[in-house]
Amino acid sequence: MAEKEKYRSWVEVDLDNFNHNWDEIKRLVGREVKILQVVKADAYGHGAIEISNCALKKGAAVLGVANADEGVQLRISGITAPILILSPATDSEINEIIKYNLIPSVSDLRFARQLQKQYKKAGIRTPVHIEVDTGMGRGGTMHQEAFSTIQEILGFPNIIVEGIFTHLAASEVITGYNETQWNLFKELLDKLEANNIHIPIKHISNSGAVLNFPHFHLDMVRAGIMTYGIHPSPETETMASLAPVMSFKTRVVLIKEFPRGYSIGYGRSYTTQRSATIATIPVGYGDGYGFILSNQGEVLIRGVRAPIVGRISMDMCTADVSNIRDCRIGDEVVLMGRQGEECISANEIAERVKTISYEILCALGKRAPRIFLQKGTTGAIEPRLRRIFIPDEEKSISRIDNIIRCCFQTRAQNAEFGDAIYYEMFETLFGKEDRQLELRTNFRYDINVSDPTGQETVEPLAGDYFNVTTHIEYTKTLRNHIFIVGCATNNEQLAALFEDRRCEYRWLLNHGGDSVTERYFMVEEVRIDRQSIPIIKRENTEKGYEVWCGGEHLRGKLNRPVKVEIEIATRKSKKNNDFSVYLVYPTRGLSISFNYGGTKIKNVREVSFFAGKHPYPEIIREEGKLIKLKISENEWIFPNSGVTFIWDL
Structure with missing residues (x-):
């Protein structure tokens, strides 16, 4: 059964057309201009998560949303790109803005002061974009007051003024009012530059201005409706070749x-x-097919237009198919889109009911899954539940857990076995105490084994040990500005270090003693983003040997x-004669090397145990020198994976 046959109604999103529209925009604005992809209102009804990922692959520099909730949805789906909230935010959204690293737009000093207060409390310094009202009469600080407002905001130590923008009121048509807004904005920009105030990202152009006003492009354009294949107005249809992305069926x-x-x-x-002959169609105003289309809408069946007759109900409507030969139950019905030589566009529907295409796109198919098509095949299905569900409180996490557990039960066709899989997975990823899940990427672990040299050779028992230097690196989200690198001498201490959320890295040292000295375990250097981090103190505690690192200067990197x-x-x-490396967090991409050149170690072999889609690493051997294991940076490795190197002397 084809995917779409499973559903009562569905929305097809053609990503090939979306990519084509993006190519047109890049042709119009050139390589030097950044593009912000507008994905507010669930990407105008198309499905924000998939559209965002597709746009980022095409080169989007920023994603634009209407509120913090929309930004949170993208963040929890794994998107790390800059996300700009285009509308004025509320004070209640500031916590989410901080937690999920969103960029707010600032329209007044009162909100800027609230941001500064909360950013300072969180210990972060983060960007904002200033919105200026040059004639839209909506968001933004009034253009007459903008210069002094910006000057004051620049004095807030925890706010970075990264961008400045205004919004055009009538960009879809060529009028003098657009030039008036442009001139007001340009005067402000010139005044800022004249006063040595350099704001990196300046933007004014939406889709209409991209087409009608090339000289407005500045540093970045905000592409919305045209990326979805809809021209802002009939006057722009000759300026770019756009292909509609959405069909409703x-x-x-x-x-x-x-x-x-x-x-x-x-x-x-x-x-x-x-x-x-009247056909009943299982779509109504509850699906976003507006009541106003009663007795005036049309649909396509077998490539022929059929008029909507009677009132549109919440869940159904009816069409007169008397003129459609051999119309049958199960025939595809196109409410918006193309079928054969006929096409019903969003603009046509909007004109029929005296509204705008934006409203049609955002409303259509409210209950319908999005089926994403690429190269003619289904690439992904986005159910409505996923598009509206944003976990927040503890009860939401419990709800997710129950959904996952039920999925395993259904897939295994056995509740008991499904539970066993669920609990094994849960404990593997989160531990028995439901610790916070950390994701690490580009994990590198270089082990260098050597014999004692110089002064070390005269020490008692110097010939009984190897010196081992280990370089560890990975990318992760920083959670603590002061953290621990810990060394345990037994499993109880190791477990205690795992329970301490301040512990960044843990080491198990089997040296036969109850305490650790720098002779046996020495943290020589810690770097964050290639900058050396101060070591605050070293001490033996009940949890083992703790090396405390960090400082206040790291607060600005928290949650990034x-x-x-x-x-x-x-x-x-x-x-x-063995050395083990264990992975305790989900990790994407790794390189582990064991370097033993210059020692009497011989016959080195590895025993690896990796869990993931592709659990077999690439192995590189240089006899007498090293052995290295690599897994692609695109592949995930799950916890309880690792490798043990074994050798002879």
Whole structure:
């Protein structure tokens, strides 16, 4: 069964057409201008998550949303790109803005002061875009006051003024009012530059201005409706070749013959003027197919237009198919889109009901899944539930857990076995205490084994151990500005370090003692984003040996991806001829090398145990020197994976 046959109605989103529209925009604005993809209102009804990912692949620099909730939805789906909230935010959204690293737009000093207060409390310094009202009469600080407002905001230590923008009121048509707004904005920009105030990203152009006003492009344009294949106005249709991205479809569920004089639907608003064949269609205003289309809408069946007759109900409507030969139950019905040589566009529907295409796109198919097509095949299905569900409170997390558990039960066709899979997966990923899940990428672990040299050779028992230096690096989201690198001497201490959320990295040292000294475990350097981090103190505690690192300067990097590098020096007894590396967090991409050149180690072999879609690493051997394991940066490895190197002397 084809995917679309499973659904009562569905929306097809043609990503090939979306990519084509993007190519047109890039042709119009050139390589030097950034493009912000507008994905507010669920990407104008198309499905914000898939559209965002597609736009980012095409080169989108920023994603634009209407509110914090929309930004949160993108973040929890795994999108890390800059997300700009285009509308004025509320004070209640500031916590979400901070937590999910969103960029707010600022329209007044009062809100800027609230941001500064909350940013300072959170210990972060983060960007904003200033909106200026040059004639839209909606969001933005008034253009007469904008210069002094910006000057004051620039004095807030925790706010970075990254961008400045205004919104055109009538860009879809060429009028003098657009030039008036442009001149007001340009005067402000010139004044800022004259006063050595340099704001990196300046933007004014929406889709209409991209087409009508090339000299407005500045540093970035905000592409919305045209990326979805809709021209802002008939006047722009010759300026770019755009292809509609969305189609709304359903199927005939019932066909009946009625005599002349039979009333159809609520209110008896339509009465057959002759004997008629009427098809029932399972779509109504509850699906976004507006009540206003009653007795005036049209649909396509077998490539022929059929008029909507009678009132549109919440869940159904009816079409006269008397003129459609061989119309049958199950026939595809196109409410918006192309079928054969005929096409019903969003602009046509909008003109029929005296509204705009934006409203049609955002409303159509409210209950319908989005089926994403690429190269003629289904690439993804986005159910409505996923588009509206944003976990927030603890009860939402519990709800997610129950959904996952039920999915395993259904897939295994056995509740007990499904639970066993669920609990094993849950404990593997989160631990018994439901610890916070951390994701790490580009994990690198370089082990260098050498014999003692220089002064070390005169130490007692110097010939009984190897020196081991280990370089560890990975990318992750920084959670603590002061953190621990810990070393345990037994499993109880190791478990305690895992429970401490401040512990960034943990090491298990089997050296036969209850305490650790720098002779056996030495953190030589810690770097964040290639900058050396101060080591605050080193101490033995009940949890083991703790090396405290960090400082206030790291607060600005909290909740953002950073590259972590740790250099550790240890000693290893020659009586133990193995060295193990374990992964305790989901990791994407890794490189683990064991370098033993210059020692008497021989016959080195590895025993690896990796869990993931492709669990077999690439192995590189240089006899007498090193052995390296690599897994592609695009592949995930799950916890409880690792490798043990074994050798002979």
